[in-house]
Amino acid sequence: MRATFVASEVGNGLRRNLTMTLAVIITVAVSLALFGASLLVRAQVSAMKDFWYDKVEVSIFLCSKGSDTPSCAGGAVTAAQRDQIKADLESLRPLVDEIYYESKAEAYQRFTEQFKNSPIVDNVTEKSLPESFRVKLADPTKYDVVASAFAGRPGIEQVNDQRQVLDKFFQLLGGLQAIALLIAGVMLVVTVLLIVNTMRVAAFSRRRETSIMRLVGASNFYIQLPFLLEAAFAAAIGAVLAIGALVLMKVVIIDGVLAPSFQFTAFVGWEAVAAIAPVMLITGIALAGLAAFFTLRKYLRV
Amino acid sequence: MILFDHVTKLYPTQQRPALDDVSLEIEKGEFVFLVGPSGSGKSTFLRLVLREERPTKGQVWVLGKDLNRLSNWKIPMLRRQIGTVFQDFRLLPNKTVAENVAFALEVIGKPSSHIKKVVPEVLEVVGLEGKESRRPDELSGGEQQRVAIARAFVNRPMMLIADEPTGNLDPGTSVGIMKLLDRINRLGTTVVMSTHDAQIVDQMRRRVIELEGGHVVRDQTRGVYGYAQ
Numbered sequence: 336m337r338a339t340f341v342a343s344e345v346g347n348g349l350r351r352n353l354t355m356t357l358a359v360i361i362t363v364a365v366s367l368a369l370f371g372a373s374l375l376v377r378a379q380v381s382a383m384k385d386f387w388y389d390k391v392e393v394s395i396f397l398c399s400k401g402s403d404t405p406s407c408a409g410g411a412v413t414a415a416q417r418d419q420i421k422a423d424l425e426s427l428r429p430l431v432d433e434i435y436y437e438s439k440a441e442a443y444q445r446f447t448e449q450f451k452n453s454p455i456v457d458n459v460t461e462k463s464l465p466e467s468f469r470v471k472l473a474d475p476t477k478y479d480v481v482a483s484a485f486a487g488r489p490g491i492e493q494v495n496d497q498r499q500v501l502d503k504f505f506q507l508l509g510g511l512q513a514i515a516l517l518i519a520g521v522m523l524v525v526t527v528l529l530i531v532n533t534m535r536v537a538a539f540s541r542r543r544e545t546s547i548m549r550l551v552g553a554s555n556f557y558i559q560l561p562f563l564l565e566a567a568f569a570a571a572i573g574a575v576l577a578i579g580a581l582v583l584m585k586v587v588i589i590d591g592v593l594a595p596s597f598q599f600t601a602f603v604g605w606e607a608v609a610a611i612a613p614v615m616l617i618t619g620i621a622l623a624g625l626a627a628f629f630t631l632r633k634y635l636r637v
Numbered sequence: 638m639i640l641f642d643h644v645t646k647l648y649p650t651q652q653r654p655a656l657d658d659v660s661l662e663i664e665k666g667e668f669v670f671l672v673g674p675s676g677s678g679k680s681t682f683l684r685l686v687l688r689e690e691r692p693t694k695g696q697v698w699v700l701g702k703d704l705n706r707l708s709n710w711k712i713p714m715l716r717r718q719i720g721t722v723f724q725d726f727r728l729l730p731n732k733t734v735a736e737n738v739a740f741a742l743e744v745i746g747k748p749s750s751h752i753k754k755v756v757p758e759v760l761e762v763v764g765l766e767g768k769e770s771r772r773p774d775e776l777s778g779g780e781q782q783r784v785a786i787a788r789a790f791v792n793r794p795m796m797l798i799a800d801e802p803t804g805n806l807d808p809g810t811s812v813g814i815m816k817l818l819d820r821i822n823r824l825g826t827t828v829v830m831s832t833h834d835a836q837i838v839d840q841m842r843r844r845v846i847e848l849e850g851g852h853v854v855r856d857q858t859r860g861v862y863g864y865a866q
Contacts, residue, residue, distance in 0.1 A: 337743060337746060337748070339749075340743045340744075543727070544729060544740075546727070547729065547740065547741070549713075549716070550687075551716065551721075551741040551788070551789075551792070552713040552714065552715070552716035552717030552718075552719075552745055552792075553713060553744035553745055554713045555713070557744055557745070557746065558744075
C-alpha cells in the first residue's frame with residue numbers, strides 16, 4: 336500500500352469532481368444536522384424526564400365534608416380510614432419511596448404561597464382544601480399499581496398522577512423528535528442516492544485509469560480505495576459541519592434562549608452533545624462508505 | 638503457458654459461438670501470431686486468456702492455472718504476470734511517459750524506490766530514453782505504443798498479449814514495434830499477438846494460428862499470413 340499515491344488519487348478525484356463533492360458535503364451536513372438535532376431532542380426529553388420524574392408525586396386526596404364523589408358518600412374521611420390508608424401505603428414499599436401527609440392547614444399554606452399574587456386566594460378557605468397523602472414512587476411509571484389500589488376506596492376522593500400531565504408535554508416533544516428523525520431519514524436517503532450517483536460519475540470519468548489498473552493487475556481493493564476514501568472524506572467534512580451546527584443549536588437555542596427563559600426545568604448539557612457528535616460522524620462516514628462500496632461493486636468489476 | 642482444451646465461448650446475445658471447440662497449446666517462450674478476419678474470434682481468445690471472459694465450455698489454462706477454478710480475488714495476481722498492449726495504446730493523457738509507466742507499478746503497490754529504479758531501465762529497453770517527461774500527445778504513434786509496451790513490460794511479465802499493436806501505425810513504424818516485441822520475446826517473454834498485417838507475419842516467420850468463424854483453421858510453426866487452403 337502506497338499511502339502517498341492513494342492520497343494524491345483521492346485529492347485529484349475530489350478536485351475533478353468538485354461540484355458533486357460539494358453537493359455530497361452539503362446533503363450530508365444537512366441530513367446529519369437534522370439527525371443530530373433529533374437525538375438532541377431525545378436527550379432533552381430524557382433530561383427533563385429525569386428532572387421531573389424525580390419531583391412528581393402521586394397525590395391521594397382524602398374526602399372532606401361536601402365531597403360529591405361516590406367514595407365519599409360517608410362524609411369526611413375518618414381517622415381510622417386515614418390510618419388504614421397510611422398503613423396500606425407503607426405496605427407498598429419499596430415501590431413507594433416516600434410518604435408524606437399534607438393536612439388541610441399545610442395545603443392551605445402551600446396554596447396561598449403558590450397563588451399569592453392572585454385574587455383566587457381570597458375565595459379559598461382552609462376547610463375547602465382536601466387533606467392528602469403525597470407519595471413519591473421509586474419507579475414513576477408504576478403509577479397504575481397505586482391508582483388501582485386506592486382509587487374508589489371509601490374516604491378517598493381522588494388519586495392524581497402529576498406524571499400524566501407531564502407525559503402530554505413529553506409526547507409533544509417526542510412528536511417533534513419523530514418529525515426531525517423522519518426528515519433526517521428522508522435526507523439520509525437523498526444523501527445515499529446522491530453518493531451513489533456521484534460514485535457512478537466518478538467511476539465513469541476515471542474509467543480510463545481504472546481499466547488500466549485492472550489490466551496491470553491492481554487488486555479490486557486498490558482500485559476502489561480512492562473512491563471509497565473520497566466518499567468517506569466528503570461525508571466526514573459534512574459530518575463536521577453538522578456537528579458544528581449541533582454545537583450552535585446548543586449554544587444559541589438551548590443555552591442562549593431556552594435555559595434563561597425556562598429556569599424551572601433542566602436542559603441537556605454538553606455531555607449529550609459530546610455523546611451525539613461521534614454518532615453523527617460514524618453514521619455519515621459509514622453511510623457514505625457503504626453507498627460507495629455497493630455502487631463501485633457494480634461499476635468497477637474485475 | 639496457455640492451454641485451450643475444447644473451449645467454446647458463446648455470447649448470450651449471439652447465435653453462433655465466438656470460439657467453437659478450440660484446442661491448442663502455446664509453449665513458454667513462443668512468439669505466436671493470431672490471424673484471421675474480423676469476428677473470427679481473436680479478441681475472444683485474448684479476453685479468455687486475460688480472464689475477462691469465462692468459457693462457456695471447456696478449460697483454459699494460463700501460467701499453470703485453470704482459469705475456471707481461479708477465484709475472483711486471484712485474477713489481479715494472474716494479470717500481473719501478463720503484459721497487455723492494444724491498438725489504441727490506452728495511455729493516460731495527463732501523465733508523462735515516465736508517470737504512465739510508473740502508474741502500472743504504483744497501483745500494484747510497488748515501493749517507490751523500486752519504481753525509480755526500473756522505470757528508466759524499461760524506457761531504455763523500448764528506446765524512449767530522454768523522453769521521460771513528455772506527455773502522450775507530444776509523441777508519435779509509434780512512440781506512444783512504445784510507452785504502452787514499456788508499461789506492459791515493466792513488471793517483467795511471463796507473457797505479453799498484444800491485440801493488433803500495429804493497427805494504428807504506418808508500416809515503417811510497425812517494423813520498429815515488431816523489432817521491439819521480438820527483443821522482448823528473446824528476453825524470455827512469451828508473446829501472443831493478434832494482427833491483420835500480412836507483411837509483418839510474412840517477415841517474422843513465427844508460429845501462426847489462423848482463426849475463422851471461431852475455429853482454428855491453420856496452425857503453422859513458421860507460417861505466413863496467407864489463408865488456409
